[in-house]
Amino acid sequence: MKEFIEGSMAVARGVAVCRPHVVSAYPITPQTHIVEHLSEMVADGDLDSQFINVESEFGAASVVLGAAAAGGRSYSATTSQGLLLMGEVLFNIAGLRLPISITVANRAVSAPINIWNDHSDAMVFRDAGWIMLFAEDNQEVHDMQIQAYKIGENPEIMLPVLVNMDGFILTHAYETVETISQKEADDFLPPFKPEYYLDVNKPITMGVLGDPNYYLETRYSLQEAIDESRDVVKQVAREFKEKFGRWYGDLIDTYRTEDADTVFVAMGSLVGTIKDTVDELRDKGEKVGLLKIRCYRPWPGEEVVESLKNIDNVIVLEKAVSLGASGMMADEIKASLFDTPHRPKISNFFIGLGGRDIPKESLIKVYNQVKEKPQYNQFVDLKPELLEYPS
Amino acid sequence: MSDTKTKKKRKEKPPIEEPLLAPGHRACSGCGESLGAKLVMDAAGPNTYATCCTGCLEVFSTPYPESAWKMPWIHSLFENSSAVAAGIEAALIAQGRDKDVNIIAMGGDGGTADIGIGCLSGMLERGHNILYVCFDNEAYMNTGVQRSGLTPFDARTSTSPPGKRSWGNKTTKKNLPGIAGAHGIPYVATATVGYPNDLINKVKKALKIQGPKYMQVHVPCPLGWIHPTDQTIEIAKLAVLTGLIPIYEMEYGEVTRVRKIGKNRRPVEDYLKPQGRFRHLFAKGAEAEEELEKIRQIAEDNIKKFGLA
């Protein structure tokens, strides 16, 4: 059904049709509307879930951990400081192989405190053992919720999923969204039936002490599972397309790259702005396209290499900085290309940090700079006057 | 006692079953916490879901591939035992699996009173049908006897050592049962392995009550308190009889029952002297009389406050 709804409602609807047993969250801007909508659905009897209000995001992550360990499908949403506060639990959830889904309304991290969008929060957890998906628009983030459970709960995978959407830009934007009905969802997503869960009728011990004789293998199997999840992400995207007719790419997606010599690479809502920019540049005869990273973890190295095989210039636009190093995604693209015969020039930029507006003009400026010569670790639209110390 | 009477009495004794905290675990010899956990779990029975904080109890009971627990049991992190239990309860309700089962969240004094107090408070406030049991051995034993919020006044720990300018731990025990009670929950109890039957009865009583329950169980640690392994029960009893560890129950924030000491009251020195962690108070030329007087006052205050006399 087509509905004109807020991004947060699109998420809530997408989550609700997955029939989560337990939803637990702590309020933080700009995530709040998502969990408000879910709590209203529970209050109205439209969603048969246990909604647990907690004392912190740490508590929320711990509650959904316990729920999943007891065999319940469980959900939370957060952002920024809240995601950081969940940090210890996030690593633990992956180690326990609990396929929880958490939506992150991506936001900058403090200090200074800033409630606006970038990807600094989620990127911290790239090494935590979570599958990380980034949505481009509200239709995609609606559809991504059910895909997340289908991927994570695959018995071969059993991993948690972070569904990322840009805070405010998507969470608070009204768009027309084709919503998934309960029946469609039930046909697509089977009930959660983990092989191991806490049950008095078949007791097990979870969360053991793994000494040096055993720990290494737990990390190996975690790496193996997240590696194998690439195929599951692809398969679920295909199955989703077959059932619902909608396609956003699987691990990656490309736009107008067929004869391109230059591509932008980005994640999240920025992809939309880039598409408009690409169209504009194409109109001027520029051979430019877009590589959208939809699944950041597991890293789609092979797909990235394949999509860049005829490209001369790559422009990586990132909404997070690995302080003291470089752009995380740019580095991974370089690493993926290192052992291949084709080595395009990789320029990388930090853009939109803390919610700084990203107009098309900025992207065109970036494009023109790169055409002149490759650029490294450049901050787009820096205001030099703000960098001067008062004399 | 006549033979027939004896025989009849013998018949009433059920066969001894292996505890739900199975042997083979790596708790130190004479560990009060393992005794406490054994008593709590056996009182609760096998239809119990258990969560456990990081700490001695978790480490000694679950070194992979072994587990001493015979009921469904999970350890997640140091500070979230109560929140994980809340999640389990929610999932069981949502799946219709919550009938006739118990949920017990466990932790040591550090995991409960310090790092885990946020999650504990949330769990107590939200009304979950969960019993939280804090095994209080009065320091971070697992990491090598560092001071916690429940370490008693003047105790030596590895981070509150006595020295030229110190008599040991500078603070008194945080009143965690009082904090729990202040949530207005239906049941709070203190107990001790010194009085095992009282402990068992309180666990059984707590589990019959709907809603959040908090129990704090005093468990001597021969290693950290520095006393002989066979004195675990004796030391635990002395803690009670000196008035230093009051044993009581609270309902909805009000103290409803206390374990009286009465004529059996013992001077605090009887409890302190056998323990190495208080040895500095009795060393030659220690001039600790002022300190001992403060500890006597703590006991006196407890006796007055709870009416233990």
Added chain:
Amino acid sequence: MARPRPAGYVAEPGSSKANKTGSWRTEKPVFLHDTCTDCRICVLVCPDGIIFGADSIYDADFDFCKGCGICAAECPVDDIEMAPEVR
């Protein structure tokens, strides 16, 4: 078909019994079976839960007994004595 769960994920209940803690012992309780009143306090206070028996005949499972001596200390009728462990 799910693959077997990897090492370090789930442990079987009560599997600690593979670990025979009896080797730690330097002293062992000797149950005299003399004045026992069948009160089972020794059973109650054993931290490892390894004292078994019936009808005033009790003994420790020495595969696991760590020799802490609590049973001997708490026996109200002194029917348990600690003796040096000889192997």
